[in-house]
Amino acid sequence: KAGVTQTPRYLIKTRGQQVTLSCSPISGHRSVSWYQQTPGQGLQFLFEYFSETQRNKGNFPGRFSGRQFSNSRSEMNVSTLELGDSALYLCASSYTSGGAYEQYFGPGTRLTVT
Amino acid sequence: AQKITQTQPGMFVQEKEAVTLDCTYDTSDQSYGLFWYKQPSSGEMIFLIYQGSYDEQNATEGRYSLNFQKARKSANLVISASQLGDSAMYFCAMRELSGSARQLTFGSGTQLTVLP
Numbered sequence: 001k002a003g004v005t006q007t008p009r010y011l012i013k014t015r016g017q018q019v020t021l022s023c024s025p026i027s028g029h030r031s032v033s034w035y036q037q038t039p040g041q042g043l044q045f046l047f048e049y050f051s052e053t054q055r056n057k058g059n060f061p062g063r064f065s066g067r068q069f070s071n072s073r074s075e076m077n078v079s080t081l082e083l084g085d086s087a088l089y090l091c092a093s094s095y096t097s098g099g100a101y102e103q104y105f106g107p108g109t110r111l112t113v114t
Numbered sequence: 115a116q117k118i119t120q121t122q123p124g125m126f127v128q129e130k131e132a133v134t135l136d137c138t139y140d141t142s143d144q145s146y147g148l149f150w151y152k153q154p155s156s157g158e159m160i161f162l163i164y165q166g167s168y169d170e171q172n173a174t175e176g177r178y179s180l181n182f183q184k185a186r187k188s189a190n191l192v193i194s195a196s197q198l199g200d201s202a203m204y205f206c207a208m209r210e211l212s213g214s215a216r217q218l219t220f221g222s223g224t225q226l227t228v229l230p
Contacts, residue, residue, distance in 0.1 A: 045217035
């Protein structure tokens with residue numbers, strides 16, 4: 001069974017631009033969660049989608065948004081990029097919402113904002 | 115609010131020896147899950163082991179075991195017979211299972227280096 005895939009793996013953007021990251025969960029998984037990892041703040045939860053609905057949202061500004069498609073693939077969008085948005089963005093998939101021990105992570109997208 | 119504390123920023127262990135990585139947590143919830151993840155330099159988070167708050171026995175997965183002490187709110191990871199490939203960042207995480215918050219809350223991590 002294929003694992004969680006994230007595209008692109010690396011991205012360089014300029015301050016003020018917007019970016020879209022993609023996450024394809026493990027086949028059959030319907031929940032996708034997004035996390036931001038930075039050296040200063042560590043791993044922080046962004047949001048979770050289950051069956052195309054946002055189930056939970058972390059404490060991030062409205063510039064961070066996401067969506068989930070009917071095939072469970074998810075995208076997250078960051079508008080008006082700031083230097084502080086430079087981070088590793090990880091997505092995780094699980095079969096159910098709240099099935100934490102089944103949560104499998106992708107390799108991440110490393111975003112650099114210049 | 116749930117909180118995870120990992121007090122060891124870095125640890126060194128000799129190859130083939132055992133090592134314990136510390137994790138303490140804080141929650142008012144009675145039902146929760148505790149997890150350990152390994153993150154190599156490549157960035158991917160690899161699930162290692164899970165312990166439920168109502169599990170009476172400590173979880174074990176191969177060379178990994180979780181030393182769960184509920185009264186002390188600690189969930190230390192023990193790696194036996196360390197290997198060079200165990201060198202990585204290790205994160206302790208928790209999820210409260212009875213509320214609406216479904217996200218994992220992570221500790222700050224411990225960088226483990228296995229010496230040959």
